Amino acid sequence: MVGAGMTDFGELFDLGMKDMVPMAVAEAVDSVDKGFERADIEAAWFGELVTTDGFATGILADSCGLLDIPVSRLENACATGNDAVRHGTMAVASGMYDVVLVVGADKVRETSSRTTFWDWMAMTRDMAWDFPLGLVAPANFALHVNRYLHESKATREHMAMVAVKNHKHGVSNPKAQMRFEITIEQVLEAPMVVEPFGLFDCTPQSDGAAAVILVAEHLADRYTDKPVWVRGTGLGLDRVMHQHKADLTTFPPTVKAAKAAYAMAGIGPDDIDVAEVHDCFTGVELINYEDLGFCERFGAAKLVEAGETSVGGRLPVNPSGGLKAKGHPPGATGVAQCYELWEQLRGDANLQVDGARWALAHNVGGPTAVSAVTILSSEKG
């Protein structure tokens, strides 16, 4: 990885898809230390959940002046971003291309906030069995987290600790959507959205775009002396319908994706110095700790209670603010996590984790049936 960029995340009413995408790409191009010509790009992947403003790949090619290369759209629910990075990595690793562009973007706030739930759920629900029930996205995760709270020692207070931590982290991120601190009491007393998630347990609805530039190992020097290396990628799946998931207290896709990524990188969870994980809802971050191997099963409450996942702790999680405070335009989220970790591994982050060498990015999404994990390092290996 020799370049990375992203737009601000937020309710970007003044920007369309055709504005956000070229803005993120321009920032990624400008970030390349030794200069970068767009003409070097040989292929691009575009991660986007919903085709706002129409034909996705054409919009990327057209709006970024990349009309002479192949562009493919990739959609894999909330795992879209890190899966797009995985596809860009495979393209370079295969030797087919030496320089590729990976972009993620979504515009959640392009329709009324009142209809967003329906606008975004038709694509992820069984039309006959689940859709008529009103299984909106938060409910999707709430069914897991309520069972998790029932079986583990974790409480809503532990969930609130995740929100407080990520909001605190987000304050120093100029691109974050919610740059203010909150208290445990505020989280617990906020209006209920979908039990057990109050307003501050939920990610906001966001627009945004992010881009990274991946090049072949032998070309890295041409662009920078401080590249970030993609050391592992993984993607995991699970049964789609909640009725068919054996254990609701874990996300098997995460376990599978992480196992693949760790194996490719030749490391384990203990080696990770900083992570950006999918905290679309606070309780989900707790389950992620366990699925990613950051602690033992049902050990997440203790981990967050001890502050180990705060910046300054043993394994800082979501120093960017996470989806919770930074925002969550689904297609962009995974790519933007890699942008944050690129800054961390180069020592340029706003809230820097000292001496970070290994970093992990993680998405889990859809009807909790897909996860993608990317492991990055400052070391080539």
Added chain:
Amino acid sequence: MIRSIGTYLPPWTSGRDRAVGADEDAVTMAVAAGRQALDDVDPHDVTSVVLVTRDFPLLEGGNGPALLAGLGLPASVPVREQLGGAPAALEVLAGGTDGMLVIGSDLVPAGASAALVGGGSAAAAGLSIDARGVVNRSLPVATRDASGNTTDYADPRLLRERGVGVSLEQAGVTGKVAVVAGLTGRAAAQLSRDDAPLLPTTGASAVGFGLAALAERGEGGQLLAVEQAAAVVAQVGSGAAPVGRDELAPLPTPPTTLTPGADIAISLAAYERAFDVKLRLEAGRCTTCATLSSPPRFRCLGCGSEAPLETVPLPRDVVVHSQTTIHVPVPGKRTPYTLVIVQVGDTDVRLLVHLTAANPGSTRIGDSGTLVFRRVAIRSGVPDYGYAFLPAERTTSDERKVAS
């Protein structure tokens, strides 16, 4: 002869009357009452079904297949949709042939009843019912047209004297009857004996509620059904017929918010594929390893076999495995509402269903209950039926808060 009787009342109250839940209509209530009447009856004994109501969910599109599926009757059983109130229900019932299941279902006040026509068994000889007078005269003090527009002439004395009064005279009713279906309060009291049962509904279902009361007393007597200037009177014998009552304890209707929004289009192709197993509460069973799956799948969850599945009925007793309550406005839905994943009986099957007949948020992991036939949604004008979780113990969420 009446072989068996079933009744249903939703828990929700509107003043002194019962009110339909957001997930109920005339068909779901008819299913609930019909299942009570069919308890202990071989489904093959049912030769036809007549649904009498003035509240058909669909005037075009057909209510029969959903009704049969909910009742667990073969799709080949003929269904007659009869528009009418209490006199129509009593007329059909008194003239019914063996094996006819007559169901009355009403939205306001809400309730349903069912009676199976046929000879009784050794244990219960059955209840005889003979029509003694049928009068149909026109005095439409209240009207409702095909679009649902209503008018009320608002002249109760005219209705009493020239409507009900004249019709009863012509029907040959002279003294006070044992029970009146179709009227409430003083109007009913004036026509019936002092010990006449109070019926919870006034439409087609009132006849079944009246029959149930007579059957439980074992006395028999005259049953009068009235609707404006129409009247039917029947003599009910003193025999015995089993009565099953699915009458839920009353609960005040909880405050909910309906958020307007674009109608979500139904996929009728998906609806049609799922119809039988979804409305009959059946699972697929692998013919190789017997693993159950709901909804049925092409490839077995257990052994990976792709041989065609057979379908089998699922048990209806369930336990809550997980649950959540949605408070945030969702267009087209009444909020808050509760979704639960339930573990079905002694099987490995879990289902995702909504909570019914209980306050949103009042159920907890580990609660037990049953699956009941309800309307899950209306999409593109199509009632979408399925099953919902009815908790064994229903409490208000406020009581829950105190308890926890």
